[in-house]
Amino acid sequence: MQKQKLLYKGKAKSVYETEDNDLLILHFRDDTSALDGKRIEQLARKGVVNNRFNAFIMQKLADAGIETHFEKQLSEDEVLVKRLDMIPVECVVRNFAAGSLVRRLGLEEGQALTPPTYELFYKDDALGDPMVNESLSISLGWATEAQLTRMEELTHQVNEVLKALFEAGDLILVDFKLEFGVFHDRIVLGDEFSPDGCRIWDKTTKKKLDKDRFRQSLGDVIEAYEEVASRIGVPLS
Numbered sequence: 001m002q003k004q005k006l007l008y009k010g011k012a013k014s015v016y017e018t019e020d021n022d023l024l025i026l027h028f029r030d031d032t033s034a035l036d037g038k039r040i041e042q043l044a045r046k047g048v049v050n051n052r053f054n055a056f057i058m059q060k061l062a063d064a065g066i067e068t069h070f071e072k073q074l075s076e077d078e079v080l081v082k083r084l085d086m087i088p089v090e091c092v093v094r095n096f097a098a099g100s101l102v103r104r105l106g107l108e109e110g111q112a113l114t115p116p117t118y119e120l121f122y123k124d125d126a127l128g129d130p131m132v133n134e135s136l137s138i139s140l141g142w143a144t145e146a147q148l149t150r151m152e153e154l155t156h157q158v159n160e161v162l163k164a165l166f167e168a169g170d171l172i173l174v175d176f177k178l179e180f181g182v183f184h185d186r187i188v189l190g191d192e193f194s195p196d197g198c199r200i201w202d203k204t205t206k207k208k209l210d211k212d213r214f215r216q217s218l219g220d221v222i223e224a225y226e227e228v229a230s231r232i233g234v235p236l237s
């Protein structure tokens with residue numbers, strides 16, 4: 001399958017059409033962004049690491065019966081996916097408090113959230129991805145009530161599968177973001193799952209091993225991603 005027209009250049013991935021109207025190629029670049037794209041840097045190996053990480057996780061989710069857009073890894077930094085009609089809502093599950101939740105409610109980072117919380121954010125960099133809810137998403141025509149119900153159900157299922165996977169590597173899955181889209185009337189998991197879109201801490205030391213290392217200028221960003229990958233069994237070469 002060959003890349004054809006560039007459809008969209010995102011902050012971290014480029015999206016290409018293919019000769020098959022139902023399939024796209026995502027190219028994982030080394031670009032890393034924070035502050036809704038206002039800070040961008042290149043981190044060597046990131047595209048390759050995230051592509052391999054994502055392929056591994058998508059396969060685990062498929063094994064657990066969760067339908068994803070993943071079709072095939074095409075090269076070290078490219079993946080073939082189903083072309084989804086993306087819903088512009090980010091679905092976030094949190095097992096422990098961190099990031100925007102800590103800032104919004106003045107919580108202590110690391111406070112356990114039982115049961116895990118579920119939040120929606122409108123995907124719009126210019127607006128800083130504001131928090132929204134189901135009612136707004138329905139009234140503004142982003143998704144139907146049935147689609148939103150399915151997205152929440154699937155996000156919690158993903159959390160159950162991945163919490164266990166990370167736990168087995170002595171890692172804590174703190175929170176993560178998913179994006180869904182519609183493929184022939186079905187809600188399907190799209191985009192990516194990598195340390196760019198989740199928080200992962202070492203179980204014992206609570207060392208941050210995710211994109212917070214970039215956001216907070218902690219250094220060794222890709223080294224941390226590689227450590228997570230090796231602990232959960234992602235083949236990196």
Ligand code: ADP
Binds near residue numbers: 012014069082179
């Ligand atoms: P951003 O848009 O936030 O800068 P990326 O750089 O990751 O993000 O760009 C990838 C874009 O591709 C995102 O807008 C995402 O919603 C979209 N996307 C991901 N998977 C699919 C898919 N299967 N079909 C269509 N679009 C997709």
Ligand code: UDP
Binds near residue numbers: 099175177197198211
């Ligand atoms: N997240 C993401 N993309 C976004 C916003 C958040 O991947 O545009 C992820 C983030 O990495 C974290 C989770 O979603 O794992 C929750 O993010 P939060 O609301 O705490 O926002 P942040 O402080 O990370 O911007």
